[in-house]
Amino acid sequence: EVQLRESGGGVVQPGKSLRLSCAASGFTFDDCAMHWVRQVPGQGLEYVSGISWNGANIDYADSVKGRFTIFRDNAKTSVFLQMSSLRPEDTAMYYCVKDRAASGPGDFDSWGQGTLVTVSP
Amino acid sequence: QSVLTQPPSVSGAPGQRVTISCTGSSSNIGAGYDVHWYQQFPGRAPKLLIFDNSKRPSGVPDRFSGSRSGTSASLAITRLQAEDEADYYCHSYDNTLSISVFGGGTKLTVL
Numbered sequence: 122e123v124q125l126r127e128s129g130g131g132v133v134q135p136g137k138s139l140r141l142s143c144a145a146s147g148f149t150f151d152d153c154a155m156h157w158v159r160q161v162p163g164q165g166l167e168y169v170s171g172i173s174w175n176g177a178n179i180d181y182a183d184s185v186k187g188r189f190t191i192f193r194d195n196a197k198t199s200v201f202l203q204m205s206s207l208r209p210e211d212t213a214m215y216y217c218v219k220d221r222a223a224s225g226p227g228d229f230d231s232w233g234q235g236t237l238v239t240v241s242p
Numbered sequence: 243q244s245v246l247t248q249p250p251s252v253s254g255a256p257g258q259r260v261t262i263s264c265t266g267s268s269s270n271i272g273a274g275y276d277v278h279w280y281q282q283f284p285g286r287a288p289k290l291l292i293f294d295n296s297k298r299p300s301g302v303p304d305r306f307s308g309s310r311s312g313t314s315a316s317l318a319i320t321r322l323q324a325e326d327e328a329d330y331y332c333h334s335y336d337n338t339l340s341i342s343v344f345g346g347g348t349k350l351t352v353l
Contacts, residue, residue, distance in 0.1 A: 156342070165244065165347040166280075166288065166331050180341045216287055226335040226342050228278040228293035235287055 123147040123231040125217045130236030133207055141202040141236055143217030148231075150198035151175070154220035156229065157191065157202045159213035159238075169215070170202065174223040185211075207240045214238075245270060246332050246345035253351040254322045262348045264315040264332030270343060272313035275335040279308055279317045282329045282347075291330070292317060319350070327352045 129141040141157070156171035170181045170191040179191055190203040200217060217233040220226070247265040254260040264277060271277055277295050280288040290299050292308035295315065305320045315334075319326055332345040 158344075166333075166344040168342045168344060171342065182341055183339075221293065226275070228276070228290060229280070229288075229333065230290050230293065230299065232287040232289065 123219060125219060125231060125233035127215065127217045127233045127236035130215065130238045132239045132241060134242055135208055135240055137207055137240075138203070138205040139207060139238060141204065141215055141217075141238070143200045143202075143233060145198045145200070145217075145219070148219070151195040152223055154178075154222055154225035154227070155193060155200040156218040156220060156225075157200075158216045158218050158229070158232075159211075160216070160235075161213045167213070171220070171225055172200065173225060178224055204238070207238075209240050212238060212240045244346040245336055245339065245343040246334060248330075248332060248345035248348045250346070251349045251351065253353055254319075255353045256322055256324060258322050259318065259320045260322060260350065261319075262317045262330050262332075262350070264317070264334075264345050266313050266315075266334060266336075268313060269338040270313075270334045270336040271310060271315055273337055275337070277308065277310050277315035278333045279306075280331045280333065282331065288331060322352055324352045326350060 126144045157169040188206045193200040214235040216235045218229040219231040221230045279292040281291045282288040295310040296308045336343045
């Protein structure tokens with residue numbers, strides 16, 4: 122069974138940093154691209170960032186480019202999202218998502234339960 | 243403003259058929275990128291419903307079907323049931339933005 126367990130969310134002040142982690146199990150981790158998708162409570166889904174199986178291909182939404190960094194550790198079957206210069210508009214539930222394809226862009230066939238990030242003074 | 247456009251809401255009575263549209267452009271659906279659909283219940287993570295335009299993951303009832311044509315895609319739900327009441331999102335790739343993109347979501351109400 123595929124499991125994606127996010128952690129690292131919490132309340133943080135504007136301008137500060139936070140690192141989200143996603144521990145994956147139940148599938149061959151280095152066969153799959155991984156992504157982060159966020160959702161403001163009550164609103165729609167927003168793509169944040171993605172990384173290919175070997176880290177060679179990375180993409181970011183314009184809204185986070187230059188502030189967020191995605192990386193992965195295949196030995197630890199984990200993917201991370203380093204968030205800096207956080208803004209109130211970054212407040213959202215952040216989902217770790219598994220891609221069906223190794224390099225993307227494929228469908229997102231498994232989702233974690235999410236970790237909530239709140240950016241507030 | 244989402245890159246992919248969905249109606250904010252649709253509704254139907256039990257047993258009826260409803261469709262949810264997803265309209266894109268020449269840089270995403272029209273460029274040939276596959277469309278995927280997700281179902282999300284309140285307080286829960288999204289779940290893959292349709293992938294590669296029309297394929298159903300194991301366990302998804304055949305009441306759910308998808309199609310793609312030109313710059314648009316559609317999700318159809320037949321024999322509507324109360325348990326289908328949820329939010330539905332379409333997803334594709336955009337080669338101008340060079341990232342995955344989602345529709346704004348459609349809330350399905352079963353009357």
